[in-house]
Amino acid sequence: QSALTQPASVSGSPGQSISISCTGTSSDVGGYNFVSWYQQHPGKAPKLMIYDVSNRPSGVSNRFSGSKSGNTASLTISGLQAEDEADYYCSSYRDSSTLVVFGGGTKLTVL
Amino acid sequence: EVQLVESGGGLVQPGGSLRLSCAASGFTFSNYWMHWVRQTPGKGLVWVSRIYSDGRSTNYADSVRGRFTISRDNARNTLYLQMNSLRAEDTAVYYCARLYCSTTSCYYAFDIWGQGTMVTVSS
Numbered sequence: 001q002s003a004l005t006q007p008a009s010v011s012g013s014p015g016q017s018i019s020i021s022c023t024g025t026s027s028d029v030g031g032y033n034f035v036s037w038y039q040q041h042p043g044k045a046p047k048l049m050i051y052d053v054s055n056r057p058s059g060v061s062n063r064f065s066g067s068k069s070g071n072t073a074s075l076t077i078s079g080l081q082a083e084d085e086a087d088y089y090c091s092s093y094r095d096s097s098t099l100v101v102f103g104g105g106t107k108l109t110v111l
Numbered sequence: 112e113v114q115l116v117e118s119g120g121g122l123v124q125p126g127g128s129l130r131l132s133c134a135a136s137g138f139t140f141s142n143y144w145m146h147w148v149r150q151t152p153g154k155g156l157v158w159v160s161r162i163y164s165d166g167r168s169t170n171y172a173d174s175v176r177g178r179f180t181i182s183r184d185n186a187r188n189t190l191y192l193q194m195n196s197l198r199a200e201d202t203a204v205y206y207c208a209r210l211y212c213s214t215t216s217c218y219y220a221f222d223i224w225g226q227g228t229m230v231t232v233s234s
Binding site: 091093097101 | 156221
């Protein structure tokens with residue numbers, strides 16, 4: 001059981017928008033703006049897509065955006081493309097001995 | 112090219128030990144906090160440990176504290192994870208990851224990951 005809760009799967013058609021939720025507690029997602037999102041293709045290492053809730057590192061498409069409300073963060077992907085099909089993980093700082101917690105991952109299928 | 116390359120994984124019996132290495136290149140390794148993150152086959156990511164840039168401070172997940180030791184050799188641009196008293200539940204792909212820093216700040220996010228090294232604990 002992962003520390004942060006994500007839906008197991010989401011799907012969408014090319015060109016559509018989808019959102020992936022990530023629910024934590026006031027000790028992590030709700031208490032700090034230190035939420036990040038990662039994309040992972042099969043057999044590959046995770047890739048940073050969003051940091052500090054809504055910031056994109058250089059080189060990441062502006063089709064990816066992040067937001068947060070209370071204890072739930074969200075990743076939105078607009079204009080879905082076939083190459084967006086991957087697993088997506090959220091992460092947050094946590095004010096405990098476990099500094100960083102992850103969600104269980106969401107498999108995105110582009111129909 | 113900025114790169115992290117892990118090595119040292121393999122098959123080990125329960126109760127055994129293993130030392131993982133992570134060789135860094137393409138950036139000033141000594142300037143960055145480094146982390147280990149593991150991923151159980153087919154499952155999610157789990158944070159394992161962190162070490163400050165100068166190696167003076169470390170942190171561990173509850174599940175590995177007292178059994179794993181993170182260290183670094185900045186002269187060799189290498190990060191290590193010494194794993195003792197290994198258990199079946201430690202079986203995973205182990206990634207080293209760099210804390211993301213801009214020119215002005217650092218963030219609780221990992222911008223560079225290695226390719227991972229597989230650790231299997233089984234008799």
